[in-house]
Every structure is written in structure tokens, then in C-alpha cells.
Amino acid sequence: MALLEIKNLKVSYDRIKAIKNIDLTVREDNHCIALVGSNGTGKSTLVNAITGMLNYEGDILFNGESLKGLSTKKIVKKGIVQCPERRHLFDYMSVKENLLLGTYNLGKDRFITLDTVYDLFPRLKDRENQIAYTLSGGEAQMVAVGRSLLANPKLLILDEPTLGLAPIIRNHLAEALEKIKKHNVKILLVEQNVKWSFDISEYVYVLREGKISKSGTSKELRNDEEIRKHFLGV
Ligand SMILES: Nc1ncnc2c1ncn2[C@@H]1O[C@H](COP(=O)(O)OP(=O)(O)OP(=O)(O)O)[C@@H](O)[C@H]1O
Numbered sequence: 001m002a003l004l005e006i007k008n009l010k011v012s013y014d015r016i017k018a019i020k021n022i023d024l025t026v027r028e029d030n031h032c033i034a035l036v037g038s039n040g041t042g043k044s045t046l047v048n049a050i051t052g053m054l055n056y057e058g059d060i061l062f063n064g065e066s067l068k069g070l071s072t073k074k075i076v077k078k079g080i081v082q083c084p085e086r087r088h089l090f091d092y093m094s095v096k097e098n099l100l101l102g103t104y105n106l107g108k109d110r111f112i113t114l115d116t117v118y119d120l121f122p123r124l125k126d127r128e129n130q131i132a133y134t135l136s137g138g139e140a141q142m143v144a145v146g147r148s149l150l151a152n153p154k155l156l157i158l159d160e161p162t163l164g165l166a167p168i169i170r171n172h173l174a175e176a177l178e179k180i181k182k183h184n185v186k187i188l189l190v191e192q193n194v195k196w197s198f199d200i201s202e203y204v205y206v207l208r209e210g211k212i213s214k215s216g217t218s219k220e221l222r223n224d225e226e227i228r229k230h231f232l233g234v
């Protein structure tokens with residue numbers, strides 16, 4: 001059975017059709033699926049539909065169960081957690097307080113704890129009492145990912161995590177994601193940085209004007225001419 005199955009998805013904002021009939025599957029044995037596309041192709045719209053923040057036509061199933069009509073809170077409880085674009089930290093709270101916000105929705109059966117997050121991102125341990133708005137962009141992204149992990153997701157959705165990050169910080173994040181996979185958390189990675197996301201994911205969906213224009217294994221698509229031209233500029 002698929003972990004996540006999106007069927008005939010359509011999302012509109014009034015007259016603007018942002019998502020025009022999308023099918024997408026995350027299988028149980030996938031560790032990381034990437035969804036790539038340029039600005040305004042509907043990536044955030046798609047993930048906001050998954051996490052119950054937008055109404056849609058079609059259906060989204062998680063472990064075979066429809067998520068249609070469920071609140072975001074219920075969807076988080078089922079194990080889908082979104083780390084939003086631009087991080088959304090609470091500026092005047094400390095690193096630790098921001099991280100612990102991820103746990104508010106939980107019962108006792110946690111497997112990812114604050115120590116797991118500090119293990120993944122040692123810089124955050126040193127800065128646990130620092131106020132969030134003074135963090136660098138990379139550190140803020142680590143807090144956002146850590147907070148999402150503390151909600152103990154089965155499926156973690158990252159919306160453009162590399163936005164504004166220097167190459168070295170992107171590398172740190174890539175290493176952390178490799179470790180996250182080992183905690184049996186599946187990742188849906190939304191990115192414009194195609195090269196970076198191909199290195200981490202096994203399977204890729206390419207979004208263009210609200211439709212999937214191409215999909216395949218990262219290996220197959222890495223040398224695809226359209227992708228090289230469109231995203232890699234080579
Ligand atoms: N709340 C909204 N009201 C009206 N139109 C919207 C709204 N949110 C997004 N759109 C439009 O829907 C389309 C898809 O936007 P979306 O944010 O999903 O794209 P994206 O692929 O995430 O882009 P980016 O890479 O810039 O984040 C765009 O044309 C956008 O202007």
C-alpha cells in the first residue's frame with residue numbers, strides 16, 4: 001500500500017487554477033521523494049492541500065485513508081508534518097522554546113526527542129537559549145526542521161528548505177536529512193534547487209504550471225535534457 005496517494009488533485013484560488021489534475025504517490029519503501037518546479041508552479045499549494053490548509057477536488061489518501069475534510073491538527077496527529085516555506089519561527093522565543101512547540105500535539109509514544117534533534121544539529125544545543133530572530137538563516141532552518149521532527153512525523157514535508165542557504169549549510173542539511181531517513185521518517189522534499197534535491201531523493205516529480213510534466217527515478221532524470229536545460233542551465 002502507498003503511504004501517500006494523491007489522486008486527480010485540483011486546487012483553485014478563485015479563478016486561478018493553481019493545481020490542474022495531479023497524481024502523485026509516496027510508496028512505503030521510498031525514503032525521499034522530491035517535487036521540483038520553478039516559482040509559481042504550485043508546489044506550496046500542493047503541500048498546503050496535503051496538510052489540510054486548502055480545499056481541493058480529488059482525493060489525498062494517507063495509509064489508505066482519505067484526508068479530505070480533516071483539520072490540519074488531525075492530519076499532524078496522523079503523522080504528516082509540514083515544515084513551511086520561510087520557516088515561521090517565533091522571533092521572540094528561544095531556540096529551545098521554538099523546538100518544543102513541535103511537541104504540543106503529542107501523546108507519550110515519541111521516538112524523536114530534543115536530544116535526537118541536538119544530535120542532528122549540534123549548533124542548536126549551543127544556542128538553545130538564544131532568541132530566534134538573532135539566528136542565521138541556516139540556524140533558523142535547522143530549528144524549523146527540528147521543530148517539525150519533534151512532532152514525530154511519519155512523513156515530513158519540507159517546503160524549499162535550502163532557500164537562502166549557503167552551499168556549506170546546504171551540505172549540513174543534506175547530512176541531517178540522511179540521518180533523518182534512518183529514523184524511518186519519509187521525506188517529501190519540495191525544492192527549486194534541483195541538483196541538491198536529486199542527490200537526496202530516489203524519485204522525482206517535476207511540476208510545471210500546476211501539472212506533473214515528468215517523473216522518474218533521480219538516476220533516470222538526472223541526465224534528462226529538459227531538466228538540464230530548464231533547471232540546471234546546462
Ligand atoms: N492565497 C492565494 N491566493 C491567490 N493565488 C494564490 C494564492 N497562493 C498562491 N497563489 C497562486 O497560485 C500559483 C501557485 O503558487 P504556489 O505558491 O503554490 O507556487 P510555488 O511553486 O510554491 O512557488 P514558489 O517557488 O515561488 O514558492 C501562483 O500563481 C500564485 O500566485
Ligand SMILES: [Mg+2]
Binds near residue numbers: 044159
Ligand atoms: Mg512555494
